[in-house]
Amino acid sequence: MPYDEPPDLAAMTLREITEVIEAHELPPVDRWNPRDTADSHARIAADGTWFHEGREITRPAMIRTFSSLLKRDRKGRHWLVTPECKQSIEVEDAAFIAIDTKVLDGALAFRLNTDELVIAGPDHPLRTAGDLDTPSVYLMVRHGCEAKLNRSTWLQLAHHALANDDGFWVESQGERFSLYPE
Structure with a gap:
């Protein structure tokens, strides 16, 4: 599926921004409560760089996909959530x-x-x-x-x-x- 980058924020109206936000469909992570847990071996550095098993993830499409599955629990732990499993992910500062x-x-x-x-x-x-x-x-x-x-x-x-x-x-x-x- 091709990815269309949103237009430059500086050139957008509030209505255009709202339309882009409303059109952005995300997985229903808030409704998924899988029993299985695991460690994703992934980390989000303080500067926003994503790593898996110590290697930087350089594909923006992968980062966009993984970020759509993020959830933070009441204890402050971050998870990558799917219907089948939730995997812990280390977040150094913010996701x-x-x-x-x-x-x-x-x-x-x-x-x-x-x-x-x-x-x-x-x-x-x-x-x-x-x-x-x-x-x-x-x-x-x-x-x-x-x-x-x-x-x-x-x-x-x-x-x-x-x-x-x-x-x-x-x-x-x-x-x-x-x-x-x-």
């Missing part, structure tokens, strides 16, 4: 990396390292961790998995927040998110 953002029409849209688009809001909140010297901002993606904003994306967001006269925060879909670490 995804947010590599771009766009502010438009009261919403913050993000592109992930898997080319997925996510709009921050009630279902996809932002949270800030770390400290004032080294803050990290995370976006909830799905099934408990988050995307860490890379440096340039964080700087875009910080620039937007600096326009607020009453604090260092951003707003998306009616939700306000502080960019000060928790």
Whole structure:
């Protein structure tokens, strides 16, 4: 099946972004509860690079496929889930990396390292961790998995927040998110 990369985020309207998100079909990972478990021997490095048995996975299509099967449980463990088996996967920081953002029409849209688009809001909140010297901002993606904003994306967001006269925060879909670490 051919893969059509979404258009450049900067050129998209909020409606176009929403249409791309709605058209993106994902496996029903939240409904699968297999009994069998195993270790996938895979790891997602802090910079978003995927590895299997110590070797980098260089095929973007494989990463997009595997990332569609990710789930994080209440204990913070990440899993690759299929109807038959769930396999543990080591995630050094976040399962995804947010590599771009766009502010438009009261919403913050993000592109992930898997080319997925996510709009921050009630279902996809932002949270800030770390400290004032080294803050990290995370976006909830799905099934408990988050995307860490890379440096340039964080700087875009910080620039937007600096326009607020009453604090260092951003707003998306009616939700306000502080960019000060928790």
